[in-house]
Amino acid sequence: MNCHFTASPRVGIVTAVTSSSVLLGVFAMTTANATVFATVGLLGRGIGLSELQVGTIFVSSAVLFLLTSARWGVVADRWGRRPVIVVGLAATAVSLFLFAGIAQSAGDLAGVLPAFIALLGARAVYGLLAAGTQPAALAAMADVTTVETRPAGVARMGAAIGLGSIAGPLSVAGLIDLGVAAPLVAGGLLSSLAAILMFGMRETVRAPVGGSRPGTNPSSRLRPFLAVAFAMHFAFAALQATNAFYIQDRLGIDTMHAMRLAGLVSAVFAAGSFVVQAFVIVRLGLSPRRLLGLGLVLCLAGPVVCLLAPSDETLLAGFGVMGVGFGFAQPGLMAGASVAAGERQAEAAGLLQAAMSAAWIAGALTGTAIYGLAIASPLALAALAILAALAVTVRARGGGRAMKPDSGSIGRTRLL
Numbered sequence: 001m002n003c004h005f006t007a008s009p010r011v012g013i014v015t016a017v018t019s020s021s022v023l024l025g026v027f028a029m030t031t032a033n034a035t036v037f038a039t040v041g042l043l044g045r046g047i048g049l050s051e052l053q054v055g056t057i058f059v060s061s062a063v064l065f066l067l068t069s070a071r072w073g074v075v076a077d078r079w080g081r082r083p084v085i086v087v088g089l090a091a092t093a094v095s096l097f098l099f100a101g102i103a104q105s106a107g108d109l110a111g112v113l114p115a116f117i118a119l120l121g122a123r124a125v126y127g128l129l130a131a132g133t134q135p136a137a138l139a140a141m142a143d144v145t146t147v148e149t150r151p152a153g154v155a156r157m158g159a160a161i162g163l164g165s166i167a168g169p170l171s172v173a174g175l176i177d178l179g180v181a182a183p184l185v186a187g188g189l190l191s192s193l194a195a196i197l198m199f200g201m202r203e204t205v206r207a208p209v210g211g212s213r214p215g216t217n218p219s220s221r222l223r224p225f226l227a228v229a230f231a232m233h234f235a236f237a238a239l240q241a242t243n244a245f246y247i248q249d250r251l252g253i254d255t256m257h258a259m260r261l262a263g264l265v266s267a268v269f270a271a272g273s274f275v276v277q278a279f280v281i282v283r284l285g286l287s288p289r290r291l292l293g294l295g296l297v298l299c300l301a302g303p304v305v306c307l308l309a310p311s312d313e314t315l316l317a318g319f320g321v322m323g324v325g326f327g328f329a330q331p332g333l334m335a336g337a338s339v340a341a342g343e344r345q346a347e348a349a350g351l352l353q354a355a356m357s358a359a360w361i362a363g364a365l366t367g368t369a370i371y372g373l374a375i376a377s378p379l380a381l382a383a384l385a386i387l388a389a390l391a392v393t394v395r396a397r398g399g400g401r402a403m404k405p406d407s408g409s410i411g412r413t414r415l416l
Contacts, residue, residue: 034168
């Protein structure tokens with residue numbers, strides 16, 4: 001049941017509390033996940049795992065997200081946003097506590113294979129139960145925004161993700177002297193706290209218990225968005241998996257210098273994306289389609305700059321431009337898909353997350369596979385993928401209803 005209403009102070013307070021709860025949940029989950037990425041690789045190597053085994057641990061969550069995201073979206077549309085977010089945050093906390101326990105008892109594990117199975121199981125808890133967190137959070141943000149304010153709401157979510165991506169590695173740097181388990185425990189505690197605070201969030205959607213949300217299947221309306229999501233994230237996955245190799249091989253520098261520069265490149269990308277989503281989009285007031293088009297053009301410029309004049313400065317500039325482009329494109333993509341989805345918001349967000357998960361798997365594998373053919377090939381591949389995403393966007397703009405808002409009630413603010 002939807003309640004449509006005029007603005008009031010009470011509604012404003014409820015909306016602010018809901019938005020803050022959602023942003024905290026997304027920040028906590030991203031921080032925890034970034035902590036895992038910053039610690040488990042070296043933890044696995046210390047235990048004796050091969051690079052392939054460590055990679056399998058990380059890829060397992062992407063595979064599980066691919067398989068379960070849409071289903072979790074359906075659950076969030078049927079049963080509500082809050083329970084799905086709480087389950088995801090609780091699972092994230094359990095996963096990190098398991099990682100911490102394995103780190104503490106690594107010496108007691110009887111061989112490499114049991115350690116690998118234990119780490120894989122800890123990651124599987126996250127992959128199976130946390131895949132619905134971001135789709136449900138995005139749906140909750142859609143529930144409390146209008147078509148006009150949707151891009152700004154999604155951008156705030158992107159900024160929270162960006163902050164979490166920075167906070168996770170910083171917590172590792174600050175706590176690692178206490179042991180590998182310390183930052184993992186801290187991430188688990190943060191996720192637990194966020195899960196507890198989520199109980200104070202007012203549910204933003206109601207559907208009959210055991211029933212289904214009204215509205216038509218969003219798959220057909222989302223096809224151009226799914227294609228753009230896959231192509232765009234495929235490009236960034238191919239680059240992320242190979243940029244450190246490219247930096248070292250193209251510039252002919254030692255490993256330590258390459259690691260520092262690769263870290264700086266990633267930081268510049270993240271900073272550009274964060275600034276745009278936190279401060280710029282809110283002030284511009286552009287439509288989702290304009291944000292997506294502008295962002296993809298800037299994303300395309302990044303690898304072109306890196307290909308034409310590779311140096312320390314141009315690599316930083318190129319990835320900085322890509323970060324700014326991603327800061328525009330991602331909120332435009334997510335907000336546009338949200339507007340097109342009609343009532344089944346979480347299911348649509350789940351489908352998008354599944355497409356992005358598939359892209360990260362395929363992009364990383366393809367990028368590393370073709371890197372041996374030519375070190376610049378992942379950059380060229382990324383440029384082609386972004387160009388394909390831009391072509392889909394341009395074609396959809398001129399293709400009738402493909403990327404236009406639904407005529408239903410999605411444009412109105414909804415709260416119970």
